[in-house]
Every structure is written in structure tokens, then in C-alpha cells.
Amino acid sequence: MQVPASVDYERATSLSHAIELLERHGPEARIVAGGHSLLPMMKLRLIQPEVLIDINDLSELSYIKIEGNELRIGAMARHAELLSSPLVGEHFPIIVEAEKVIADPIVRNRGTVGGSLCQADPSEDLSAVFSALKAKLVIQGSHGSRTVDATSFHDGPYSTVVSSDEILIEVKIPIRPGCGCAYEKVERRVGDWAIAAVGAAVYIEAGVIHDAGIGLTAVGSEHFNAPEAEAYLAGKSPSPELISEAARLAAENCHPSADQRGPEDYKRHLVQVLTERALTTSVERATRGGF
Amino acid sequence: MHVKMIVNGKEYESEIEPRLLLVHFIRDELGLTGTHWGCDTSNCGTCVLWMDGIPVKSCTVLAAMANGRVIRTVEDLETGGQLDPVQQGFMEMHGLQCGFCTPGMMMTARWLLDHNSNPSETEIREAISGQFCRCTGYENIVRAIRWASEHQDASAESTKVGEVVA
Numbered sequence: 001m002q003v004p005a006s007v008d009y010e011r012a013t014s015l016s017h018a019i020e021l022l023e024r025h026g027p028e029a030r031i032v033a034g035g036h037s038l039l040p041m042m043k044l045r046l047i048q049p050e051v052l053i054d055i056n057d058l059s060e061l062s063y064i065k066i067e068g069n070e071l072r073i074g075a076m077a078r079h080a081e082l083l084s085s086p087l088v089g090e091h092f093p094i095i096v097e098a099e100k101v102i103a104d105p106i107v108r109n110r111g112t113v114g115g116s117l118c119q120a121d122p123s124e125d126l127s128a129v130f131s132a133l134k135a136k137l138v139i140q141g142s143h144g145s146r147t148v149d150a151t152s153f154h155d156g157p158y159s160t161v162v163s164s165d166e167i168l169i170e171v172k173i174p175i176r177p178g179c180g181c182a183y184e185k186v187e188r189r190v191g192d193w194a195i196a197a198v199g200a201a202v203y204i205e206a207g208v209i210h211d212a213g214i215g216l217t218a219v220g221s222e223h224f225n226a227p228e229a230e231a232y233l234a235g236k237s238p239s240p241e242l243i244s245e246a247a248r249l250a251a252e253n254c255h256p257s258a259d260q261r262g263p264e265d266y267k268r269h270l271v272q273v274l275t276e277r278a279l280t281t282s283v284e285r286a287t288r289g290g291f
Numbered sequence: 292m293h294v295k296m297i298v299n300g301k302e303y304e305s306e307i308e309p310r311l312l313l314v315h316f317i318r319d320e321l322g323l324t325g326t327h328w329g330c331d332t333s334n335c336g337t338c339v340l341w342m343d344g345i346p347v348k349s350c351t352v353l354a355a356m357a358n359g360r361v362i363r364t365v366e367d368l369e370t371g372g373q374l375d376p377v378q379q380g381f382m383e384m385h386g387l388q389c390g391f392c393t394p395g396m397m398m399t400a401r402w403l404l405d406h407n408s409n410p411s412e413t414e415i416r417e418a419i420s421g422q423f424c425r426c427t428g429y430e431n432i433v434r435a436i437r438w439a440s441e442h443q444d445a446s447a448e449s450t451k452v453g454e455v456v457a
Contacts, residue, residue, distance in 0.1 A: 001331065002331045002332070003310060003312070004310045005310065006308065006309075006310055007309055007310050008309060009292060009309035009353070009355040011355075011358070032353075032356070035351060035352060035353070035356065036333055036348075036351050039351050039352075039353070040332060040333060040351065042310075043331065043332075052309070052353075052355075054355070054356055056356060103333075103421070104336075104420050104421025104422075105399075105417065105418060105420060105421055106336055106339055106346050106347065106348055106399065106421040106422070107333055107348065107351075107421060109345050109346060109347055110345075110347050110348070110351070110352070190420055191334075191420065191421060
């Protein structure tokens with residue numbers, strides 16, 4: 001029987017109340033949203049917070065909308081909501097493809113976007129997606145909000161730049177012309193964490209990739225990205241050879257480690273194959289026809 | 292802490308430790324043992340019940356988080372002595388052997404049919420993909436849910452609880 005250690009419980013009624021509770025209880029307090037990453041870790045006693053601050057009543061953080069040229073996702077949006085959102089499907093198939101392979105439908109009913117990001121599991125899928133899409137993350141504290149790039153959100157495994165009196169409130173994804181994006185994941189069984197997964201986004205205008213994003217997860221990329229491959233693609237015309245070389249660079253520069261999901265060379269191989277596939281699909285989507 | 296919630300239409304109140312899981316609250320405090328407690332790691336899905344109308348794995352929700360919410364468990368499927376078409380379908384199509392996964396399967400199936408009255412086999416398999424059955428190979432569970440979708444008005448003809456099936 002798995003039971004969390006003793007913990008106190010508070011329920012926040014608003015964003016400002018949540019921040020006030022965080023300030024009052026200090027660094028031993030943890031926000032709980034869906035709880036589907038946090039509670040399993042508490043059951044295993046890998047995390048023992050003194051206080052849980054439940055933010056499930058914060059409907060103000062539960063939205064998916066377009067504002068200006070950005071898709072904005074509130075931190076309390078559930079995985080199932082992201083998966084079924086027509087706005088998300090229209091603009092970012094990468095998100096839909098990733099969400100389909102995150103856990104299972106019942107877990108997705110409960111798990112949240114903000115919770116997944118803040119849990120910061122090194123095998124987490126949305127971190128790679130938001131890296132590829134060069135999303136911005138909005139973090140709120142009592143003295144105002146700040147915005148950080150998705151690629152500078154993590155400062156280590158299970159660790160983020162959100163401090164103990166702050167809360168992640170929103171993900172902002174730029175909607176830019178000529179975008180094509182895709183997600184590719186290999187898992188041991190349905191709903192498992194990735195052995196390796198790759199998200200890609202390319203922005204093509206007049207036959208040239210003017211920007212590219214490649215997100216990696218589960219392969220030791222601290223910021224869930226592949227900057228060498230991204231830089232290589234920028235300013236060039238898409239071709240199978242170009243994509244192969246970018247995939248090679250992504251595989252060469254990541255840092256997978258051997259574990260029960262496979263040896264290092266296998267994971268590196270996966271990164272190469274999956275990057276190639278994700279980029280090829282992204283180019284097809286951006287140009288509605290391919291090379 | 293003090294919690295109050297509506298379970299199957301009835302209000303319950305209790306003093307609990309905040310670390311108590313919802314599945315244990317439902318089973319041990321309320322005595323509603325239809326909801327099963329399985330893997331404890333949100334994988335197997337036998338603990339699925341509805342919270343505010345959405346299926347959730349109750350081994351991964353604190354009872355404290357369910358405070359003030361509306362819960363529906365497998366005990367609520369049968370009404371007035373009549374089985375829900377989903378329950379009837381599991382019986383007609385032999386959708387269970389040991390029965391351990393059945394409450395979670397049925398709660399997910401009921402939710403699926405409420406939102407998609409005529410699901411394809413693929414949609415059914417997707418819906419129950421977060422739930423394990425170690426007896427049936429899933430074939431008969433899928434058939435049971437298909438049966439229920441084709442007999443949504445079956446309550447009038449369904450087996451009464453306690454009736455002996457020939």
C-alpha cells in the first residue's frame with residue numbers, strides 16, 4: 001500500500017490567494033494541480049512536502065485561446081482539453097500528436113499543462129513540444145509576473161526556475177507564417193514515458209527555412225532542445241539531405257543515459273530517426289506538399 | 292480535516308487525514324467497495340470513478356481534493372433494481388472473468404457512451420486504454436460496450452438485480 005507522508009492541505013480560491021499561501025508556507029509547500037505526477041512521487045516518498053496547495057478551483061487559469069498572434073494556454077488546462085481543442089489542432093498538430101501519447105485518457109482528464117511542466121520530469125513530452133515551438137512561459141509572483149523562454153525554464157531534472165513563492169500561469173506560443181510541426185515518440189508500451197521523443201517545428205517562407213525548433217525529451221538534453229541542429233537548418237532550403245544532417249547533429253549532441261528503457265546507443269539512434277521523421281513531416285505540413 | 296462530498300446522490304461528511312486517498316475514503320470510510328483498489332500507481336484503472344462528471348483514477352486523487360465535489364461510483368449504475376445497459380452488456384457478452392477490473396471499465400464505458408452513443412471499436416479501445424484486464428484479452432469488454440451502445444434503451448428488458456440467469 002502506497003500512502004503519502006503526512007501533509008497539510010490548503011485550497012486556493014484565486015491566483016492571489018495561491019501566491020499568498022505559497023508565501024505563508026514557504027519552500028516546503030507544493031502546488032498540486034492534477035496531482036498525477038506529484039501524488040505518485042509523494043506515495044514513493046520521493047517528495048515530502050509539508051503543505052499541499054490545491055489550485056483546482058482556479059478556473060481563471062483554465063483556458064485555451066488565441067490573443068493577437070499567440071496561442072495562450074492557461075496552466076490549469078487539462079491534457080484532455082488540449083487534445084480536443086480545435087484551436088490547438090488547427091495551429092499546432094505537434095501538440096495533438098504529443099498529447100495522444102501522454103499517459104492514457106483517464107490520466108489526461110486530470111493532468112494539467114502547468115503541472116507537467118513544473119514537475120519537470122526529464123522525460124516529459126510537453127517540455128520538448130514547447131521548446132520546439134519556442135514558447136514563452138509566464139510565471140507570477142506577488143510582485144508581478146515575468147516571462148521566460150521554454151528553453152530556459154528548466155534548471156535540472158525535476159527542477160525549474162519557478163521559485164517557491166511563484167506559480168506558472170500561462171504558456172504563450174507564437175503563431176507564425178509558414179509553420180509546420182510534428183511530434184514523434186517511441187515508448188515501451190502505450191502511455192509510458194518516452195524512450196526518446198522529438199518535436200520539430202519549421203517556419204518556411206519563399207522556399208527557405210528561416211527558423212527551426214527541435215525539442216528532445218528523455219535523452220539528457222537539459223533544456224529539451226537541439227540547438228546545433230536548429231542552427232544548421234536556419235537559412236537553408238529544405239531537402240532530404242539537409243534533414244538527415246540535422247538529425248545526425250541532434251543525435252550527436254544529445255546526452256542519453258542507459259536505463260531500463262534502453263542503452264545509450266539505441267536512444268541516440270532513436271533521436272536521429274525520430275528527428276528525421278518529425279522534420280520531414282514538419283516540412284510537408286509547412287509547404288503542404290514536401291520538398 | 293473535515294470533508295463533505297456528494298457520493299451517488301447522497302451527502303457524506305467525515306474527518307480525515309489530508310493524505311488519505313479518495314479510493315480509500317470511498318472504500319473504507321463510506322464502505323462503497325465496488326470501486327476497486329489495484330495498482331496504486333494510476334496505471335490499472337480499476338479505481339476509476341467520476342468526479343464532477345469526469346472519470347478519474349481515485350488512487351491518484353486525495354479525498355481532500357474531492358471535498359465539495361460530486362462523486363459517482365459503480366454502485367450508482369444500477370437504478371431501481373435495473374442494471375445499466377453497460378452492466379447488462381458485460382453480462383450478455385461475458386465481459387468479465389475475475390471481475391477485478393470491471394468497476395473501472397464500466398465507469399469509463401458509461402462516460403464514453405454518454406458522450407459518444409455509437410463508438411467504433413477503435414474508439415472503445417482508446418477509451419479503455421488506461422485500464423488493464425488480465426483475463427479477457429479485452430475482446431469481450433469491447434463487445435460488451437458495443438452491446439450497451441446498441442441497447443441504450445435496454446433498461447426495460449434488462450435483468451433485475453438478483454434475478455437468476457438461466
